[in-house]
Each structure stands twice: as C-alpha cells, then as structure tokens.
Amino acid sequence: MAWHASELTLFPSLTWDDVAPTASAPIRSALDRVLQQQDGACLSDEERRALAYSEGSDLRALLVAADMLRRELVGNIVSYVVNRNMNFTNICFVGCKFCAFSRGPREADSYFHSLEDMGRKAKEAWDLGATEVCIQGGLPRDLAPFYYRDILRAVKNATPRMHIHAFSPMEIVYGVELTGMPLRDYLLMLRDNGLDTLPGTAAEILDDEVRHVLSRNKLSTAQWQEVIRTAHQCGIPSTSTLMYGHMETPDHWVRQLALLRQIQSETGGFTEFVPLGFVHQNTLLFQQGLARTGPTLEEHLKIHALARILLAGSIQNIQVSWVKLNRKLSQLCLQAGANDYGGTLMEENISREAGATAGQYTSPEDFQALILEIGRIPAERNTKYSRMQIKLPVDPAPQEWALDAEFA
Numbered sequence: 487m488a489w490h491a492s493e494l495t496l497f498p499s500l501t502w503d504d505v506a507p508t509a510s511a512p513i514r515s516a517l518d519r520v521l522q523q524q525d526g527a528c529l530s531d532e533e534r535r536a537l538a539y540s541e542g543s544d545l546r547a548l549l550v551a552a553d554m555l556r557r558e559l560v561g562n563i564v565s566y567v568v569n570r571n572m573n574f575t576n577i578c579f580v581g582c583k584f585c586a587f588s589r590g591p592r593e594a595d596s597y598f599h600s601l602e603d604m605g606r607k608a609k610e611a612w613d614l615g616a617t618e619v620c621i622q623g624g625l626p627r628d629l630a631p632f633y634y635r636d637i638l639r640a641v642k643n644a645t646p647r648m649h650i651h652a653f654s655p656m657e658i659v660y661g662v663e664l665t666g667m668p669l670r671d672y673l674l675m676l677r678d679n680g681l682d683t684l685p686g687t688a689a690e691i692l693d694d695e696v697r698h699v700l701s702r703n704k705l706s707t708a709q710w711q712e713v714i715r716t717a718h719q720c721g722i723p724s725t726s727t728l729m730y731g732h733m734e735t736p737d738h739w740v741r742q743l744a745l746l747r748q749i750q751s752e753t754g755g756f757t758e759f760v761p762l763g764f765v766h767q768n769t770l771l772f773q774q775g776l777a778r779t780g781p782t783l784e785e786h787l788k789i790h791a792l793a794r795i796l797l798a799g800s801i802q803n804i805q806v807s808w809v810k811l812n813r814k815l816s817q818l819c820l821q822a823g824a825n826d827y828g829g830t831l832m833e834e835n836i837s838r839e840a841g842a843t844a845g846q847y848t849s850p851e852d853f854q855a856l857i858l859e860i861g862r863i864p865a866e867r868n869t870k871y872s873r874m875q876i877k878l879p880v881d882p883a884p885q886e887w888a889l890d891a892e893f894a
C-alpha cells in the first residue's frame with residue numbers, strides 16, 4: 487500500500503516498536519537481522535530486492551531501521567566540509583542526455599577558466615575557511631594533454647595545504663587518452679602533483695544498457711571500476727555515487743550497492759556513498775521521454791535508507807546531496823540513515839543549470855542550524871573524515887533544539 491506524502495514524512499517520530507508490528511514478516515525479519523548484526527552482508531539477494539521495492543508500512547520500517555542503524559554505526563554527528571566547487575569549463579563533447587551543464591565551444595555562455603583563475607579561486611576559498619576544492623568540468627576536445635596535472639600545480643602553488651578533490655573517472659580516462667600514459671602511471675603522476683581524492687562521479691547507473699541510453703560516449707562500467715580500483719591502489723581514496731530517479735529500477739540500486747561493497751572489500755578506498763537525485767528539467771533525457779520527472783519523495787528517502795542498510799559494515803558515511811534537495815527533504819534524508827551534508831559549495835553550477843532549486847551555497851551556519859533543528863550535532867570535517875570539529879553556536883537555545891546528549 488502506498489502512503490500519502492504527509493503520512494510518510496512522520497516516520498522520524500516513530501520507533502522500531504511502533505513500525506515493526508505493521509511491517510510484513512519477511513521485511514521485519516530482514517531488518518531485525520541487520521540491526522542485530524550491523525552488517526548488510528547478512529541479507530540474501532531476495533531480501534535486498536524486497537527492501538528496495540518496499541512501500542507503505544514496509545518502507546516506513548526501512549526508514550526507521552536505517553535511522554537506528556545510523557545511530558549505532560556513526561552516532562549523532564552530522565558532518566559537512568567547507569569547500570568550493572570549481573567547474574573549470576562547461577565545454578564538453580560527451581553529450582550525456584541527463585546533463586544540462588555542458589555547452590558547445592561556440593555557445594555564448596560557454597566558459598573556460600585559466601590556470602591563474604583556478605589558483606586565485608582556490609586562494610579565495612582558503613581565505614574564507616575552505617579546506618577542500620572540488621574540481622570537475624566538461625571535456626573540451628582540444629584540451630592540452632597535461633591540463634589536469636597543470637590545474638593541480640596551479641592550485642597547490644596558490645594554496646599548498648588545500649585538499650584537492652578532483653577529476654571524475656571520465657576525466658581520468660580522458661587524461662589517459664590525451665597523454666597516452668598507462669592508467670596507473672597517470673594516476674600516480676596526478677597524486678604526486680597534489681591530487682588527494684577522487685570524486686566517484688560519472689557512475690550514474692553502473693549498468694551498460696542504462697549507460698548506453700544516458701550517455702553512449704561515456705566510460706563503461708568496467709572502465710569506471712578500473713579507474714576507481716586503480717586510484718584506491720595508488721593511495722587515492724574516492725567517494726561513490728549513484729544517480730537515481732530517471733530510467734533505472736530498484737534492481738539497479740541493489741546491484742550497484744553490491745558492487746560498491748565488493749570494491750570496498752577489496753580496496754577500502756571509499757570514503758562515503760552519495761545518492762544523487764536526477765534533476766530532470768532542461769535535460770534531453772526527460773525531453774525525449776526517456777526518463778521520469780526525477781525521484782519521488784519515497785525514492786529520495788528509500789535510497790538513503792537502503793544505502794545505510796545494505797552498506798552497513800562496508801561504507802560508513804552516507805551523504806545527502808543537498809543541492810538536489812530542498813532543506814526539509816535534506817533533513818528527512820538525514821533522518822532516514824544519512825550522516826553527512828557534503829560540502830558548503832561556494833560555487834555550484836552543475837545542478838543549478840539542470841533546474842535544481844536548493845541554491846548555490848549553504849554556509850556553515852546554515853548547515854549547523856539545519857542539523858540542530860533535527861536534534862543532531864553539527865561537525866565540520868575534512869575530506870577523508872579523519873578530523874571532525876563539533877560546531878555548536880555560542881548561545882544555543884535548548885528549548886528549540888532539544889539536543890541529544892550522545893556524542894558517539
């Protein structure tokens with residue numbers, strides 16, 4: 487049975503004892519076992535699928551269980567990183583149908599930031615308290631072969647201590663093609679020139695049939711895995727992502743989460759999992775009738791909860807991509823298993839072009855207020871989650887925020 491949206495959003499006020507008796511026996515038993523063992527590996531394929539397709543009372547049980555498991559595994563802190571997004575160009579030949587960001591080289595609003603600009607922007611960000619720059623861009627046809635390396639040098643020269651989180655696996659494959667270097671050597675060269683971590687973007691759905699529709703020029707599932715595994719082996723950790731709400735099914739989610747678990751068990755290189763909601767406006771994929779109108783409320787909540795349950799014991803951090811959600815929805819996803827808000831993003835172009843409305847920048851103070859509103863503890867982290875600093879306002883109003891005392 488499907489639920490009315492207003493009914494579903496009441497789940498944060500419910501406990502396991504409230505929801506367990508109303509869930510079906512197979513769902514209750516699967517969730518009970520994960521809660522006990524705190525490891526998604528204990529689920530059968532059939533149970534994982536049943537959770538991914540759950541609705542009504544079963545979905546509500548999944549959301550509540552995911553929040554309980556989050557509390558057990560990572561406590562009540564919600565972290566964020568102060569960063570700047572630097573999309574150094576929007577010129578791209580790849581032509582992904584879900585992308586509203588890319589431009590042809592002769593379009594009036596195409597742009598290309600110089601190396602000097604990149605260094606200056608990084609310095610500005612550092613001076614404003616950023617600890618990370620996230621650098622990705624379009625793929626222009628005539629890019630200088632070592633341009634990605636040169637960006638790293640420009641940023642490190644301007645801000646030697648800035649963490650550089652840069653270049654999607656698609657950009658890495660392009661860099662390999664441009665330079666003719668073997669993948670491992672190319673990644674080692676980037677690492678030695680300042681690349682700290684890699685965004686695990688360009689994953690979308692790791693299924694070649696779906697990828698062929700989304701973007702036939704993009705790297706294959708096998709190439710994505712090869713880049714990620716090699717990066718991890720070279721000491722370059724990465725995030726992991728999945729784009730949901732377009733033409734995929736919950737089966738794709740289940741298979742992708744299993745694949746990410748598999749890679750994590752081999753390399754231990756994923757820092758977090760980030761579900762990315764498809765923003766349908768202004769995309770060919772939607773205009774050509776190939777995709778639905780982005781995720782439903784149920785899908786937004788379910789993918790975060792499912793990730794918490796299925797990745798338990800493998801990937802600790804589940805991130806909310808606030809740019810693609812509104813404030814209330816981002817809070818609900820944090821109450822459905824997620825524990826991280828991602829970056830403040832002093833500059834966000836990609837989702838805005840596609841029609842996302844959450845804005846361009848969320849200040850650390852905004853994050854802190856949003857986190858306190860749901861009774862959790864805000865903390866600024868570094869990119870690798872190895873350092874956290876709890877951030878509480880100087881003069882909190884306890885009657886409004888009702889903070890949980892747990893700092894686990």
Ligand code: SF4
Binds near residue numbers: 586588
């Ligand atoms: S998603 Fe990236 S690779 Fe694809 S068209 Fe957009 S900018 Fe190019």
